Amino acid sequence: MKAKSVGFFSYCLLLAACGTTTTHSVLTGAPGRPHAGDVGILMGDDAVPAGMTEVGLVQAIGHGTNADLEHVVDGLKEKARELGCTVVAKVKVDQGSSTASGTGICLRP
Amino acid sequence: MPQPLALSVERHLLNRANLGFRLPLTGFARFGAILLVTLAACGPSVEGHSVATHTAIDAKHIDASQVRLSAVSVPEGASELGIVQAHTVQGSIEDAVPEFRNQVAQLGGDFGKIDNVATKFETYTQTRTESYSCGTVNSPRTCTRTVTETREAETTRIIGKAYRLGGATATASKAPGGAAPRSDVPLTAPPATPSSPERASKAP
Numbered sequence: 001m002k003a004k005s006v007g008f009f010s011y012c013l014l015l016a017a018c019g020t021t022t023t024h025s026v027l028t029g030a031p032g033r034p035h036a037g038d039v040g041i042l043m044g045d046d047a048v049p050a051g052m053t054e055v056g057l058v059q060a061i062g063h064g065t066n067a068d069l070e071h072v073v074d075g076l077k078e079k080a081r082e083l084g085c086t087v088v089a090k091v092k093v094d095q096g097s098s099t100a101s102g103t104g105i106c107l108r109p
Numbered sequence: 110m111p112q113p114l115a116l117s118v119e120r121h122l123l124n125r126a127n128l129g130f131r132l133p134l135t136g137f138a139r140f141g142a143i144l145l146v147t148l149a150a151c152g153p154s155v156e157g158h159s160v161a162t163h164t165a166i167d168a169k170h171i172d173a174s175q176v177r178l179s180a181v182s183v184p185e186g187a188s189e190l191g192i193v194q195a196h197t198v199q200g201s202i203e204d205a206v207p208e209f210r211n212q213v214a215q216l217g218g219d220f221g222k223i224d225n226v227a228t229k230f231e232t233y234t235q236t237r238t239e240s241y242s243c244g245t246v247n248s249p250r251t252c253t254r255t256v257t258e259t260r261e262a263e264t265t266r267i268i269g270k271a272y273r274l275g276g277a278t279a280t281a282s283k284a285p286g287g288a289a290p291r292s293d294v295p296l297t298a299p300p301a302t303p304s305s306p307e308r309a310s311k312a313p
Contacts, residue, residue, distance in 0.1 A: 024201040028178045054181045057226065059202045061263070090180070096230030098261050103202065103226040105180045 019065030021072070023079040025106065027056040032084020032108040039077040041104075042089040052107035055083050062100045069093055072102035080106050153200025157208040161191040165217035165273055173214040178206070180223040187272035190216045196266040202226060205267045218271030228265045235260055 032055070042048070060075025062068060072093050080088050088104035193216065195208035213221040236257045244250030 022201070024203045026178075026202050026206040028180060048181060054179060057180055057202050057206070057223065059226070059265075061201065061228075092227065094228040094230070096228075096261050096263060097232065099230060099263050101228035101263060101265065103228070 019063060019067070019071070021060055021062045021066045021075040023075045024059040024061070025056050025079055025083060027083075029054045029056060031055050034082050034084055035086075036081065037086065039080045039085060040087040041073060041076070041091050042087060043091050046089065048089045048105070048107070049087060052087060052089075052109060055085050055106040055108050057103060058083070058085075058088060058106045059101065059103045061102075064098060067096065067098055067100040069095075069100070069102075072100050076102050076104055080104075084108050153197045153204045155195065155197045155200060155204050155208045157193070157195040157212040159191055159193045159212040159216050159271065161216055163188065163190050165190055167217075169217065171214040171217055171219050173207070173211045175219055176210040176213045176221055177219065178210065178221045178223060180226075183222050183270075183272055184220065184274060187220055187274050190218045190271040190273055192268070193218075193221060193271050194266065194268045196264055198262055198264050200265060202265060202267065205265055209267050209269065213271040216271040218273050220272040220274050221269055222272065223267055223269040225268050226265065228263050231262050231264070232259055233262060234258065 030053075058076055058079045060072045060079060062071040062075065066072075073091075076088050076091065080086075083106050085106040085108045087107040089107055091102060091104040093100060093102040193209060193212040195205045195212060197204040197208075209221060209223070213219075234257055236255060238253055239256050240251050240253045242249060243252035
């Protein structure tokens with residue numbers, strides 16, 4: 001019984017670990033200081049807010065169980081924080097069967 | 110996909126008769142060559158294209174490392190040179206952007222505006238042969254089976270335009286009125302050749 005429980009929990013852990021999210025960026029401007037605050041997400045056609053400075057393109061790719069909107073947006077936010085951005089604009093998420101990719105423009109004040 | 114190509118090359122390297130000549134490789138060198146071929150085949154492939162819509166006033170040589178980018182705006186006074194595209198299979202924007210710069214430079218541009226980044230997905234089936242033990246302790250045997258897997262390949266594409274700043278200066282203006290393009294991006298690309306109406310290049 002105990003061995004079965006251990007096996008079951010190991011299986012659950014394995015399933016939970018079957019997803020990864022990788023993040024990428026290309027700088028087109030100067031990054032700011034990393035921060036832990038919130039990052040605004042502006043989808044595709046939303047207007048880019050005035051008074052912001054462009055830092056670069058950011059991309060998050062979710063594989064396996066991370067191939068969904070939540071993980072991709074979290075990945076974009078995480079990368080944006082690293083670059084000191086407070087907004088990711090023109091966000092676009094493309095969904096595949098086992099992969100999802102999101103891109104956006106990283107902006108800081 | 111790239112893997113069958115790698116396997117084929119490996120087979121050629123291992124079977125010298127298929128090459129028609131003997132490779133003077135030691136075991137270690139042969140292993141290294143196979144590893145290099147395999148790694149090259151597994152990495153992301155990058156390809157770029159550009160179409161000139163206007164001709165640059167001068168045929169100034171532009172190095173790809175001098176090309177500045179923005180995804181928000183184009184500096185005032187910049188003149189449009191053409192449409193540029195770069196895409197990568199199983200790669201990311203970090204793989205595609207250097208090729209985008211390269212294509213901008215090949216049109217004679219020193220500024221690239223990224224208009225759209227999109228990823229599309231394609232599924233493909235891959236067949237491979239596996240061997241496994243199928244005998245008993247007393248009479249061990251090795252059997253083979255064919256395994257067909259469905260995989261997904263992602264293609265990330267960047268499309269935009271090439272510009273020549275000329276007299277225009279890329280000031281540190283703010284979005285949306287103007288981006289703050291800089292040349293301190295830590296990316297390098299091979300030197301570009303002078304512009305021609307249409308061109309494409311591939312990188313492994």
